[in-house]
Amino acid sequence: MKKRWFILIAVVLLVAVVLAACGKSSYKCEDPYGCVNVAPGQPIKIGAALVLSGPNESLGVDSLGGVEIAVDDFTAANKDWLAKGKHSIQVVKEDSQCSAEGGQTAAQKLAADKSIVGVIGTNCSSAGEPASKILSDAHIPMISPSNTAPSLTAPKTHAECYLRTAHNDKVQGKAVAEFAYKVLGARTMATIHDGSPYAEQLQQVACDVFTQLGGKCVAQEAINVGDTDMRPVLTKIAATHPDVLYYPIFIQEGALITQQAKEVPGLEKTVLMGSDGMISPDFIKAAGKAAEGMYLSGPAAVNNEEFNKKYEAKYGQEPPSAFHLHAYDATMMLLDAIKKVAVVDKDGTIHIPRKALCQALFSTKNFKGLTGTLTCNQYGDCADPKININKIINGKYVPVWPKK
């Protein structure tokens, strides 16, 4: 008998709870992709899928700083909005590495967490390709601070809710080719890529533009990530005597090529060029003196005094790479869009409709960021792309082109 009473009481209680819940919430989620409901006292969670280990760690550390400082700034500026439901903003970090596998794992972990509202990441385009698809399938918007491969925002291959604040490499490749042809006076160029979408597409754009300008791409070679002996491939390239050797790859292999190029006969006069994947003190450390005089293209918006001060105060070092401001802007864009579409309930619960959030991001217009004025196109390119060519002088990246 006792048992029946117990069940009856349980049912009554359950009904009461359900009724109470209905009574309390005035919000009904009508978004086709559903809503994220953040109960009072709970944090609003955004993911950060960045390179947090391995040889390219500095890229991730750099971006993560941008994300965390943006969160601090946003929290400080929106105290009242957050205070209603005692919310805070939490950054969930995942290591996306600099590979397709890493990007896939990080994205799947983040997609499995239904309370994640949006994701900042990834650093490498190779990780961005699978991650953008997985997160878009889970209706989680993803904004990358440093994916630059053109295919990620190409009309046919872009993911539904993927955006980026980094430049598209169509811009960077063009800048590299123009610098090589017009400023260095180069007429022949050789390239090396590592099979990653970033490197492969970037060197292709550079080669195409260089050819249009009237130069000639004499060799387009490739190596593997993890290769150490670059002398054979450099020997092959040396046979073509290029004026410029352009290898837009990453720190470890880039440093090996830089060092070994000096030792291969036939490349003594060749000018070495790389790109933003190698802008890091780790590259200078790994390549040593051989890096002196090398040219590297990268985003123009790197130094912002106010931001650098905050960064140094928080982490005790200068931002180690080139995309911290892009990460800051990406995070601000995401948080602003969240605030725009979010509905705050009477009890302080925040409801964030997913499709509306994605649409809000794509309709970003004239967003004043630290990297410039951002306007997103329908494929997700939001950057205000300005490219600098830096020269390594005394172990420092010094911008040399375009001249101010």
Added chain:
Amino acid sequence: MSEKIKYFLERLSWVDIMVWLFGLAILVIAVIGVIGSIHNAYYTKEQWMDFVVFGISQGGVYALIALGYTLVYGILFMINFAHGDIFMAGAFTGYFLAAKLNQYGIYNSHPIISLLLIMLLAMVTSVVVALITERVAYRPLRKAPRLVPLITAIGASFTIEYTFRGLYGSGVEAYPDMKIFVGKTSVFGLRILKVHLLVIILSILLMAGLYAYVQYTKAGKAMRAVAEDKDVASLMGVDVDRVIVNTFILGAALAGIAGVLYALIFKQVHFFMGFIPGIKAFTAAVVGGIGNVPGAMLGGFILGIFEALGPGLILEGLGIPASYQLKDVIAFTLLVLVLIFRPTGLMGERLSEEKV
């Protein structure tokens, strides 16, 4: 004789024939590639010689690591997959001494002494890591089925990698340039980087030393005895545990030196650096015939030369663009071919039949 052939034909299966045809097809493609490349005449003679020199020096490092695989396999019949990381442990630790010596200027004022010190430190580190691995991961499993130590070896490999990541961080460090080894020199009309020359000479000396040790000393004799039959050897008064420990010490010391040589050629060290050389050296050991000391040396050099020459000589002749990306394909195709035509490796033991 005819009976032998008859017996051979009876045992021949379709699978064997298919596999041989597959191997032959690869060989034919390779020959077409070589002819194509020679016809192209893209490279000069000096460049071909450069490739060979690159290959020999890379091969020397492979061979030194491969010896560690082969020694342990010869005695325990297990593949010590943590060996690549033992190599990393030496190279990475040596870096810190190199950086300190460089800071005080000793690195370039007394290069030979510094090099010896760095090698000593690398050897000691590698040996310590190897001994701990042997004691913790392998010795308790001496009587377990052969698959079990293989799995623990993989576990040990990860443990070592991430321990060193915790100790030294996950960044890339670079050995400073040693001035006396910068630049080229010429030997028998071959232009060769001084670093390569050093690596080739040292690796050959070390291998000769190891061979002499195994063949002509009492300890070497004990080693060979344990390799042949552990139980009988122990009945003859050989302390099997000690011989095994000796073997690990030898292999690890060679790996430590190989680590420093590798770092002299490629400069960069990081916690994951042992993985690929480890796999390649294992391939070299199998190509040469695992368990066989001269085989590992031969395998290392052959693999190194094939890797350096293969893309230019074979793949380009076939018109494959960006051929250097496929360097590893050459290495592992070589492995497949050796396994098809000589399953016990180039100098593999022909003992199996006699043993049976």
